[in-house]
Amino acid sequence: MHKVESQNTERTSFSPAISISFEQTQCCRAHNRSNNALIHILDDDSLLNIFSFCRPVVWEKEGVPAPRFLEGGEWTRERWWYKLVHVCQRWRYLILGSASHLGLSLVCAHATPVSDMLENSPHLSHLPLTIDHLDEKRHVIAESREGILLALQHRGRVRRIRLRMSVPDLQKLVMAIDDEFPLLEHLYIMANVRDDTSLTLPGTFQAPHLRHLILESFALPIGSPVLTTAVGLVTLSLNNIPLSSYFHPNDLIHSVSLMPQLETLGVHFSRPPALDIERLPLHMPIVTHVTLPNLRWFGFMGISAYLEAILPRITTPLLEKLQIAFFRQLTPPVLHLSQFMSSTESLRFNSINLTFFREYITLRVYPSDGADMFAYALWLKVHSDQPDRQVASVARILNTLKTPLSTVEYLTLKHDIGFHEDSEAYRTQWRELLRSLGNLKTLRVPNSLVGELSCCLRPDDTEPPMELLPELKVLVYTATNDHSGAFASFIGARKDAGHPVALVRC
Numbered sequence: 450m451h452k453v454e455s456q457n458t459e460r461t462s463f464s465p466a467i468s469i470s471f472e473q474t475q476c477c478r479a480h481n482r483s484n485n486a487l488i489h490i491l492d493d494d495s496l497l498n499i500f501s502f503c504r505p506v507v508w509e510k511e512g513v514p515a516p517r518f519l520e521g522g523e524w525t526r527e528r529w530w531y532k533l534v535h536v537c538q539r540w541r542y543l544i545l546g547s548a549s550h551l552g553l554s555l556v557c558a559h560a561t562p563v564s565d566m567l568e569n570s571p572h573l574s575h576l577p578l579t580i581d582h583l584d585e586k587r588h589v590i591a592e593s594r595e596g597i598l599l600a601l602q603h604r605g606r607v608r609r610i611r612l613r614m615s616v617p618d619l620q621k622l623v624m625a626i627d628d629e630f631p632l633l634e635h636l637y638i639m640a641n642v643r644d645d646t647s648l649t650l651p652g653t654f655q656a657p658h659l660r661h662l663i664l665e666s667f668a669l670p671i672g673s674p675v676l677t678t679a680v681g682l683v684t685l686s687l688n689n690i691p692l693s694s695y696f697h698p699n700d701l702i703h704s705v706s707l708m709p710q711l712e713t714l715g716v717h718f719s720r721p722p723a724l725d726i727e728r729l730p731l732h733m734p735i736v737t738h739v740t741l742p743n744l745r746w747f748g749f750m751g752i753s754a755y756l757e758a759i760l761p762r763i764t765t766p767l768l769e770k771l772q773i774a775f776f777r778q779l780t781p782p783v784l785h786l787s788q789f790m791s792s793t794e795s796l797r798f799n800s801i802n803l804t805f806f807r808e809y810i811t812l813r814v815y816p817s818d819g820a821d822m823f824a825y826a827l828w829l830k831v832h833s834d835q836p837d838r839q840v841a842s843v844a845r846i847l848n849t850l851k852t853p854l855s856t857v858e859y860l861t862l863k864h865d866i867g868f869h870e871d872s873e874a875y876r877t878q879w880r881e882l883l884r885s886l887g888n889l890k891t892l893r894v895p896n897s898l899v900g901e902l903s904c905c906l907r908p909d910d911t912e913p914p915m916e917l918l919p920e921l922k923v924l925v926y927t928a929t930n931d932h933s934g935a936f937a938s939f940i941g942a943r944k945d946a947g948h949p950v951a952l953v954r955c
Contacts, residue, residue: 519663524581554579563596577608601625609635627651635661647691671696686715698758706739715748740764748772753781760789774830780842790853800859808834840878847885861893879905894926906939914942925953
């Protein structure tokens with residue numbers, strides 16, 4: 450096993466957390482002999498196994514919202530070994546001599562004395578660097594900026610870069626990400642303020658071992674060498690793509706076809722193009738069909754026509770999550786989305802949370818009961834600032850998605866606005882919405898919609914009582930107001946038909 454050689458009088462002084470002198474190690478050894486002698490019985494391999502168990506989980510993928518997921522975890526946990534090298538000289542040599550085995554890295558974060566860490570610590574010169582600055586509320590101070598620039602000069606050691614700050618601060622730093630970064634695995638750059646400003650990576654930048662690329666507000670052509678050479682990408686998320694970098698669906702499909710390991714793909718445009726995408730010139734040969742064998746998460750924000758052009762030409766056998774947001778289209782066409790959802794066997798749909806906001810609608814579809822709000826299989830957002838048309842819009846979307854959503858058994862309605870409509874057309878819209886979910890067994894209605902839904906579910910003489918929600922078993926409603934007699938006619942009609950529905954007030 451390789452050992453780190455040093456002289457006993459040398460001091461490692463880049464950070465108080467790792468600063469060790471010969472005198473300190475001698476004191477530690479004396480203390481350990483008297484109080485913790487048993488641990489020194491262990492051989493080096495046993496100690497290394499113990500140290501391996503001390504490594505924390507940096508990237509927790511489950512149960513986190515999309516932005517946190519793309520951040521890649523808690524990188525500051527990479528400092529786990531800093532205190533262990535305080536214990537004694539043996540531990541220090543063993544840990545630093547097994548840096549690759551233990552996955553050690555130096556974290557250059559806010560308020561880190563990067564200069565001391567990189568220039569005055571020769572024993573640590575072989576360790577990879579993690580640059581982590583998620584500064585959301587303030588400008589980067591000069592000292593921190595100089596520290597980042599200094600760390601970026603050590604291109605051969607940088608393993609991960611994560612920057613989130615204002616556009617002016619980013620513009621001063623991004624230009625230093627040039628030439629080749631041979632060890633770089635994770636590049637995450639997000640701008641705090643979304644505006645029309647776009648950032649650009651230097652044309653000389655290369656990262657052949659890049660696995661995670663997350664950029665916001667970057668003018669990065671889909672044919673950029675950064676993408677064409679990083680064939681091992683696992684995560685590709687391009688957010689707030691400016692119009693100057695708008696690319697045709699053919700170009701996107703061709704690029705991702707060269708990324709067989711891709712697990713997460715996000716394509717979020719800043720605004721719709723002025724041109725009809727079907728009339729844009731094709732820059733790549735038409736790709737008839739592409740299989741993304743490892744893709745599990747696909748996120749898209751743009752116009753529905755763009756998505757509809759992509760979905761018929763890709764197969765994603767392991768897809769678990771679809772996250773889609775459309776620009777201001779009251780009722781976007783989603784025919785190919787329906788076919789795609791139906792043909793993707795890994796997608797499961799069991800419950801829906803449908804929420805009405807003042808300017809948009811969200812539809813979350815879960816493979817189970819939806820207890821974990823982020824474990825959805827489909828998240829669909831449609832912008833609509835006309836509340837009186839929102840129900841009609843959702844009804845048309847659900848009717849198009851009727852086949853893949855035929856297994857849904859639970860529907861929970863939520864809202865941020867009050868509809869307060871009282872018309873036959875409004876009643877018809879709600880009934881069309883509910884008719885799309887023919888297998889529904891449980892319906893949950895919030896207090897503010899009890900009056901409207903009670904009216905809409907009231908049976909009439911034009912259709913049999915079992916025509917609407919034939920499988921419904923439970924109707925749960927929240928009542929903070931006086932809703933005496935709510936749903937009485939619907940419950941009575943179902944009872945008379947021999948298919949009673951349990952009414953639960955909570």
